[in-house]
Amino acid sequence: MSDTWIVLGATSTIAGAFARKLAERGDGLILAGRRMDALDAMATDLTERGASRAEPVSFDARDPGSFAAVLDAAQAAGGTLNVAVFVGSMPEQSAIDADPALVDGVIADSFTGPTRFLTLALPVLEAQGKGTVVGVGSVAGDRGRLGNYVYGAAKAGFATYLSGLRNRLGRAGVHVLTVKPGPVDTAMTRGMEGLPFMAQPEAVADDILRAVAKGTNVLYTKRIWLPIMMVIRAIPERVFKKMEI
Amino acid sequence: MTGWRSETVTGWGRAKRSECQVARPETQSGLPDLSVAAPAIGNRRSYGDAALNDGGKLIDMTGLDRILAFDPEIGEVEVEAGMPLGTLVRLYAPRGWLPAVLPGTGFATVGGAVAMDVHGKNHHKAGSFGDHLTDITLIQQGKARRITPKSGAIWKATLGGLGQTGLIARATLRMKPVSGRAMLVTERRAMNWAEHLRLLDSSKATYVVGWIDCTATGSALGRGIVEEAELTPGLTPPPKTPRKVPFDAPPAALSPPVVRAFNAAYYTRVPAHGRTLVRPLDAFFFPLDKIHDWNRLYGKRGFHQFQCVVPLAQADALRAMLDRIARTGQASPLAVLKRMGPGNGNYLSFPMEGYTLAVDLPNRPQAERLIAALYAMTAEAGGRIYLAKDALADGAVIKAMYPDHAKWLGQVEKADPEGRLATDMIRRLDLRRLP
Ligand SMILES: Cc1cc2nc3c(=O)[nH]c(=O)nc-3n(C[C@H](O)[C@H](O)[C@H](O)COP(=O)(O)OP(=O)(O)OC[C@H]3O[C@@H](n4cnc5c(N)ncnc54)[C@H](O)[C@@H]3O)c2cc1C
Ligand SMILES: NC(=O)c1ccc[n+]([C@@H]2O[C@H](COP(=O)([O-])OP(=O)(O)OC[C@H]3O[C@@H](n4cnc5c(N)ncnc54)[C@H](OP(=O)(O)O)[C@@H]3O)[C@@H](O)[C@H]2O)c1
Numbered sequence: 001m002s003d004t005w006i007v008l009g010a011t012s013t014i015a016g017a018f019a020r021k022l023a024e025r026g027d028g029l030i031l032a033g034r035r036m037d038a039l040d041a042m043a044t045d046l047t048e049r050g051a052s053r054a055e056p057v058s059f060d061a062r063d064p065g066s067f068a069a070v071l072d073a074a075q076a077a078g079g080t081l082n083v084a085v086f087v088g089s090m091p092e093q094s095a096i097d098a099d100p101a102l103v104d105g106v107i108a109d110s111f112t113g114p115t116r117f118l119t120l121a122l123p124v125l126e127a128q129g130k131g132t133v134v135g136v137g138s139v140a141g142d143r144g145r146l147g148n149y150v151y152g153a154a155k156a157g158f159a160t161y162l163s164g165l166r167n168r169l170g171r172a173g174v175h176v177l178t179v180k181p182g183p184v185d186t187a188m189t190r191g192m193e194g195l196p197f198m199a200q201p202e203a204v205a206d207d208i209l210r211a212v213a214k215g216t217n218v219l220y221t222k223r224i225w226l227p228i229m230m231v232i233r234a235i236p237e238r239v240f241k242k243m244e245i
Numbered sequence: 246m247t248g249w250r251s252e253t254v255t256g257w258g259r260a261k262r263s264e265c266q267v268a269r270p271e272t273q274s275g276l277p278d279l280s281v282a283a284p285a286i287g288n289r290r291s292y293g294d295a296a297l298n299d300g301g302k303l304i305d306m307t308g309l310d311r312i313l314a315f316d317p318e319i320g321e322v323e324v325e326a327g328m329p330l331g332t333l334v335r336l337y338a339p340r341g342w343l344p345a346v347l348p349g350t351g352f353a354t355v356g357g358a359v360a361m362d363v364h365g366k367n368h369h370k371a372g373s374f375g376d377h378l379t380d381i382t383l384i385q386q387g388k389a390r391r392i393t394p395k396s397g398a399i400w401k402a403t404l405g406g407l408g409q410t411g412l413i414a415r416a417t418l419r420m421k422p423v424s425g426r427a428m429l430v431t432e433r434r435a436m437n438w439a440e441h442l443r444l445l446d447s448s449k450a451t452y453v454v455g456w457i458d459c460t461a462t463g464s465a466l467g468r469g470i471v472e473e474a475e476l477t478p479g480l481t482p483p484p485k486t487p488r489k490v491p492f493d494a495p496p497a498a499l500s501p502p503v504v505r506a507f508n509a510a511y512y513t514r515v516p517a518h519g520r521t522l523v524r525p526l527d528a529f530f531f532p533l534d535k536i537h538d539w540n541r542l543y544g545k546r547g548f549h550q551f552q553c554v555v556p557l558a559q560a561d562a563l564r565a566m567l568d569r570i571a572r573t574g575q576a577s578p579l580a581v582l583k584r585m586g587p588g589n590g591n592y593l594s595f596p597m598e599g600y601t602l603a604v605d606l607p608n609r610p611q612a613e614r615l616i617a618a619l620y621a622m623t624a625e626a627g628g629r630i631y632l633a634k635d636a637l638a639d640g641a642v643i644k645a646m647y648p649d650h651a652k653w654l655g656q657v658e659k660a661d662p663e664g665r666l667a668t669d670m671i672r673r674l675d676l677r678r679l680p
Contacts, residue, residue, distance in 0.1 A: 016271070041311055042311070044312065049336060050336075190249070190268070190269065191250065192248075
């Protein structure tokens with residue numbers, strides 16, 4: 001039986017590239033997201049590209065009531081269950097400052113929503129004893145930067161959760177991969193100028209699939225971000241707090 | 246919200262560049278708003294300035310590359326305009342369908358193929374890209390409009406219409422059924438110009454193209470390889486991963502001695518009595534796509550491609566052009582000669598019955614002089630220049646070559662009265678005005 005992937009935040013640009021690669025190898029896809037019209041169009045395309053199944057399911061990271069149906073759809077599809085989390089949102093830090101209520105949404109989209117979903121899926125994964133969880137965090141979660149530290153905090157929380165989940169699920173034979181992309185050329189970053197080492201979504205998707213195959217624990221993509229973030233993490237707080245990077 | 250990014254956008258020849266704000270929509274729902282803001286572009290495989298808008302905005306359509314519907318009974322596929330043709334080959338050839346017309350690069354998008362009404366190695370049998378479409382969805386001033394071959398003037402103005410009749414959002418291709426997943430290719434040496442034409446004229450094959458060694462002069466002028474091909478069932482080796490040209494090549498990479506050696510080897514690699522071999526589809530249709538960014542081989546200054554078509558009776562004029570190219574020694578390894586079938590009446594479509602010659606020339610002042618001379622010779626011969634390749638022509642000359650320009654303009658003025666879809670090419674050639 002083939003693999004079935006739940007893709008949370010399936011309308012994300014990176015998820016789109018990732019889903020196509022899965023489709024071309026014949027995997028089944030549960031496309032979870034908010035925009036059903038976009039998901040429907042995606043499902044047709046992915047089926048034509050070879051997906052054994054492509055099923056849109058309504059999912060809102062801020063509405064835990066929507067979670068069970070996603071998992072049910074995947075279980076009905078059969079095959080080995082895998083989960084890939086791409087959901088996330090990054091409003092301008094200044095917008096968050098102007099409207100503190102935005103904090104809850106940012107944390108829900110990148111951290112508490114996916115965490116709660118994965119907690120729901122955990123027994124299924126554990127019982128299955130195989131499969132992979134891919135969680136997309138960000139290099140922004142490695143250090144609280146002036147420009148986006150609420151987003152960064154949400155990604156940091158998610159990364160810590162994934163680390164624990166890996167510890168737990170690894171014992172059962174399920175692999176957990178944490179992905180930390182640098183800037184990627186997607187809807188999220190259009191309009192931002194001067195981002196360094198920009199990656200293409202297709203290249204990120206390739207990196208993720210390679211890391212899944214190899215059983216990598218934490219993937220920085222592009223690779224250059226691994227040494228960069230090692231340096232940035234090593235900067236003492238008394239210096240870092242004066243820096244603008 | 247639409248994000249715009251500053252980008253230096255170049256044509257494939259890299260001789261023309263422009264500073265633009267580029268949006269890359271990923272859903273159809275954003276298109277109506279964008280369609281009033283700027284012209285759309287595909288994968289930037291046009292050589293000159295057709296896909297450039299210096300100081301302005303562009304809508305990069307490559308994020309809209311979904312298959313919207315496929316009818317396996319008749320091989321009709323509706324796709325978003327950013328779909329690369331090579332992807333359709335990869336996805337549908339194994340299922341027995343092939344786009345009826347394919348240009349020499351699989352990166353060309355459906356939108357770009359519509360806007361240039363592109364042709365392939367089978368033009369003499371299959372016509373142009375637009376001859377195999379059943380409908381196109383345009384977005385004109387924010388409103389979607391579905392057009393078909395029965396729509397008349399707007400259809401004729403859109404095929405080959407340089408994107409000026411509205412943003413091309415999606416299109417339906419009628420693919421052709423194929424049994425094979427490979428090409429049976431016969432290669433034959435043509436010793437000189439006369440033999441080259443004779444082989445092209447007498448060929449009965451579905452796909453026919455001639456490769457010319459532009460460095461050969463005198464009695465060898467026009468020598469090359471004529472390639473004829475048919476689809477064939479057959480096993481093909483797995484595709485190799487594409488290679489990349491990592492940086493702008495030093496000027497010596499394509500210097501005349503290198504090109505001469507390459508061409509001689511290319512010629513003699515085919516035995517005197519010819520040979521027949523099986524090639525994978527992509528290697529046959531898109532021979533250069535294996536090397537990503539090969540346009541960088543020409544270095545920072547880039548290059549131009551000259552492509553004209555002249556009527557059958559003007560073959561001698563074409564020979565004179567080739568002679569001139571060969572004698573100037575502005576070596577270009579890639580030159581293609583092909584016999585085209587009749588045109589299709591679309592207002593700005595390039596193909597017409599005759600011979601077409603395409604030659605790459607490194608961008609130097611003497612290349613511009615040579616191309617200017619070749620353009621004059623083309624006009625003299627009653628031929629025309631292919632706008633997908635042009636960066637240098639004069640508007641008056643182009644308008645004279647395309648007698649239906651006024652009809653095209655009539656449709657464009659209705660579709661885009663404020664000229665928001667104009668590109669660098671449209672302005673350079675002053676195409677939004679009658680001569
Ligand atoms: C190696 C190589 C080989 C080639 N071989 C051939 C060949 O054999 N035959 C042939 O005919 N051509 C050939 N070409 C030319 C190429 O097919 C055309 O230039 C084609 O238009 C490129 O498509 P694109 O998607 O890159 O379009 P672009 O170059 O990005 O754009 C071309 C034009 O189409 C317009 N456009 C693009 N998308 C849209 C849209 N969605 N809505 C409205 N307007 C749009 C642009 O404004 C522009 O005017 C070749 C090019 C290369 C590089
Ligand atoms: N792009 C980068 O530079 C970059 C860098 C590092 C990390 N990342 C991370 O990579 C992941 C993918 O992002 P992307 O770059 O592909 O950007 P994107 O296209 O903007 O994707 C974000 C996705 O999250 C979805 N989403 C947001 N809030 C949601 C909610 N409440 N419920 C359901 N779905 C929700 C969006 O859905 P809608 O389509 O409905 O809005 C969209 O599909 C994100 O987690 C992002 O943080 C991106």
